[in-house]
Amino acid sequence: xxxxxxxxxxxxxxxxxxxxxxxxxxxxxxxxxxxxxxxxxxxxxxxxxxxxxxxxxxxxxxxxxxxxxxxxxxxxxxxxxxxxxxxxxxxxxxxxxxxxxxxxxxxxxxxxxxxxxxxxxxxxxxxxxxxxxxxxxxxxxxxxxxxxxxxxxxxxxxxxxxxxxxxxxxxxxxxxxxxxxxxxxxxxxxxxxxxxxxxxxxxxxxxxxxxxxxxxxxxxxxxxxxxxxxxxxxxxxxxxxxxxxxxxxxxxxxxxxxxxxx
Amino acid sequence: xxxxxxxxxxxxxxxxxxxxxxxxxxxxxxxxxxxxxxxxxxxxxxxxxxxxxxxxxxxxxxxxxxxxxxxxxxxxxxxxxxxxxxxxxxxxxxxxxxxxxxxxxxxxxxxxxxxxxxxxxxxxxxxxxxxxxxxxxxxxxxxxxxxxxxxxxxxxxxxxxxxxxxxxxxxxxxxxxxxxxxxxxxxxxxxxxxxxxxxxxxxxxxxxxxxxxxxxxxxxxxxxxxxxxxxxxxxxxxxxxxxxxxxxxxxxxxxxxxxxxxxxxxxxxxxxxxxxxxxxxxxxxxxxxxxxxxxx
Numbered sequence: 126x127x128x129x130x131x132x133x134x135x136x137x138x139x140x141x142x143x144x145x146x147x148x149x150x151x152x153x154x155x156x157x158x159x160x161x162x163x164x165x166x167x168x169x170x171x172x173x174x175x176x177x178x179x180x181x182x183x184x185x186x187x188x189x190x191x192x193x194x195x196x197x198x199x200x201x202x203x204x205x206x207x208x209x210x211x212x213x214x215x216x217x218x219x220x221x222x223x224x225x226x227x228x229x230x231x232x233x234x235x236x237x238x239x240x241x242x243x244x245x246x247x248x249x250x251x252x253x254x255x256x257x258x259x260x261x262x263x264x265x266x267x268x269x270x271x272x273x274x275x276x277x278x279x280x281x282x283x284x285x286x287x288x289x290x291x292x293x294x295x296x297x298x299x300x301x302x303x304x305x306x307x308x309x310x311x312x313x314x315x316x317x318x319x320x321x322x323x324x325x326x327x328x329x330x331x332x333x334x335x336x337x338x339x340x341x342x343x344x345x346x347x348x349x350x351x352x353x354x355x356x357x358x359x360x361x362x363x364x365x366x367x368x369x370x371x372x373x374x375x376x377x378x379x380x381x382x383x384x385x386x387x
Numbered sequence: 388x389x390x391x392x393x394x395x396x397x398x399x400x401x402x403x404x405x406x407x408x409x410x411x412x413x414x415x416x417x418x419x420x421x422x423x424x425x426x427x428x429x430x431x432x433x434x435x436x437x438x439x440x441x442x443x444x445x446x447x448x449x450x451x452x453x454x455x456x457x458x459x460x461x462x463x464x465x466x467x468x469x470x471x472x473x474x475x476x477x478x479x480x481x482x483x484x485x486x487x488x489x490x491x492x493x494x495x496x497x498x499x500x501x502x503x504x505x506x507x508x509x510x511x512x513x514x515x516x517x518x519x520x521x522x523x524x525x526x527x528x529x530x531x532x533x534x535x536x537x538x539x540x541x542x543x544x545x546x547x548x549x550x551x552x553x554x555x556x557x558x559x560x561x562x563x564x565x566x567x568x569x570x571x572x573x574x575x576x577x578x579x580x581x582x583x584x585x586x587x588x589x590x591x592x593x594x595x596x597x598x599x600x601x602x603x604x605x606x607x608x609x610x611x612x613x614x615x616x617x618x619x620x621x622x623x624x625x626x627x628x629x630x631x632x633x634x635x636x637x638x639x640x641x642x643x644x645x646x647x648x649x650x651x652x653x654x655x656x657x658x659x660x661x662x663x664x665x666x667x668x669x670x671x672x673x674x675x676x677x678x679x680x681x682x683x
Contacts, residue, residue: 158596182503188443232584233589241462254580254582254583254586255543255582255583256585256586257583261585265585291541292541293542294542294544294584295544295583295584295585296544296550296553296585297521297549297583300549307450366651
């Protein structure tokens with residue numbers, strides 16, 4: 126059976142095509158001004174790569190903050206919509222059956238999920254109100270440091286000194302970073318301070334639902350190597366980052382679509 | 388083309404200024420004191436003659452607080468013929484109050500704003516709403532301007548002047564015109580996110596791209612800020628009279644919306660409300676001087 130999951134996020138849209146539990150194809154694209162067009166274009170180019178057509182896909186589930194955009198609307202015509210939290214839990218469970226805690230850090234949201242049997246959701250916490258607990262924070266700080274956001278993590282790993290960041294707010298932290306630059310603190314140390322700060326915020330949020338192994342980190346921020354060490358320290362736990370962590374939500378949606386009973 | 392013409396306009400940059408109250412002569416004063424309020428965004432200095440406002444200056448806080456404190460004080464003294472040595476007592480306040488090298492004492496900005504508001508608006512003041520560059524405070528005080536209780540948000544830029552600066556840049560309207568522009572809409576649109584400036588900015592950008600006019604987007608942004616501010620006020624409890632201080636007190640778009648939401652009309656100031664902190668500090672300086680020389 127072939128199903129698909131489409132995750133319409135704040136920054137990227139992701140598509141996963143699943144056949145009998147195996148990923149046939151995955152792709153992502155930036156969300157443009159026209160969300161429906163970004164999602165539709167990506168979906169069409171992705172099925173084209175598999176040589177399939179929409180009719181070959183039995184069921185499509187949409188998730189992410191823009192999930193309603195593609196719900197019942199061609200060409201995606203998603204049959205169902207699923208909350209991010211459910212998609213996260215199911216996707217992580219599909220990859221790592223021992224998962225008990227999922228941490229998903231996306232562009233504008235951070236989530237901590239306690240996973241039950243068969244990838245169900247037992248409890249969760251979300252930060253969707255403050256950019257300081259999401260990927261946007263790192264992006265804003267990269268701008269202030271005038272370096273590429275992709276380089277932030279590796280830079281942080283080269284830090285030799287712990288510098289505390291006082292500001293919690295993204296806007297205030299930008300000014301603090303500028304002050305640190307002026308006081309000749311190295312970009313490596315500033316970058317580490319930025320990652321420590323976001324890890325501390327995400328960590329304290331996740332601790333509210335409890336941390337039980339296996340802990341799995343997903344979402345776009347999981348691609349940032351500078352984020353993992355401080356988060357491990359914060360949670361005092363090993364953390365598994367699966368391959369393609371940013372696709373786990375879309376994968377979860379595809380898995381849920383495949384479990385649908387008529 | 389001249390260099391100045393090629394420079395991009397900085398919409399967030401508010402004008403700096405100084406002023407001397409006309410018709411006063413410091414030579415006739417018994418006690419000359421000053422208050423310096425080094426804020427996170429703006430710094431203010433006030434000179435008081437026998438507890439009355441005499442001269443003041445307002446400028447942007449630079450990278451080094453000490454240097455800004457000296458600069459803003461000297462600017463307030465400029466044209467008056469006064470020297471730093473003529474000041475009998477100086478009190479520092481604000482976020483950078485420990486960085487005022489010539490201040491004899493520091494007093495928290497909470498106490499100074501309540502005291503300054505009492506001077507500006509009179510003894511009926513019971514609630515002071517101070518909206519500064521990087522924080523927002525709701526202060527309850529008694530008929531003498533003494534602080535009874537307060538609540539503040541200094542963790543988040545939403546509901547502060549810094550958030551307005553970010554927004555001024557985004558929509559390309561000078562910050563001092565923002566409030567007026569936001570009030571020019573016929574119908575109030577739904578507010579954007581009131582918990583995060585970054586998200587509010589992203590939402591505003593999306594609205595602009597959808598073709599919303601600047602005025603309408605400004606209204607949505609101001610409405611969100613007002614919501615947030617009213618939430619803080621409600622938590623501390625509002626008792627009349629309500630007054631506003633700090634730089635954002637000059638933004639009619641915020642103040643009028645706060646008024647609408649609360650159903651309480653804040654008193655109108657006849658002295659620049661951005662001075663409240665520095666003014667309060669200068670008045671405390673007078674009391675401290677009197678105590679020191681045994682006048683009290």
